[in-house]
Amino acid sequence: MTNALTLATQSAAKPRTRVNWTATEKADWLALYEKSGQSVSEFCRTNDLPTATLSAWRSQQKTGVIVGADDEPSTLVEIPAAALVGGPTQCGRADAASQRCAHRGSERH
Numbered sequence: 001m002t003n004a005l006t007l008a009t010q011s012a013a014k015p016r017t018r019v020n021w022t023a024t025e026k027a028d029w030l031a032l033y034e035k036s037g038q039s040v041s042e043f044c045r046t047n048d049l050p051t052a053t054l055s056a057w058r059s060q061q062k063t064g065v066i067v068g069a070d071d072e073p074s075t076l077v078e079i080p081a082a083a084l085v086g087g088p089t090q091c092g093r094a095d096a097a098s099q100r101c102a103h104r105g106s107e108r109h
Helices: 004-013 021-035 038-045 051-063 095-104
Strands: none
Touching: 004 038, 021 051, 038 051
């Protein structure tokens, strides 16, 4: 397992605005946090890691699902237009007025 100094050095040596962590890296960070005995804010400040990031990973860990950059990417599924015609819209109606509603965002008619 990688130690905190190596992880911190890697992030300091290569400044990035958005990091795509692998599931393994997330698990390594979580293990380091748990061993540290520090609060989330202390650990994150020491390791230059956003507190929201560590908190999200901790939540994922509780559910047993830690997704990382090494996981299979999401795929898009095509929905034929014919399947959408005549169906209810976000307003719950299938008439022309509701079609206008769908184009206006969250307005309700």
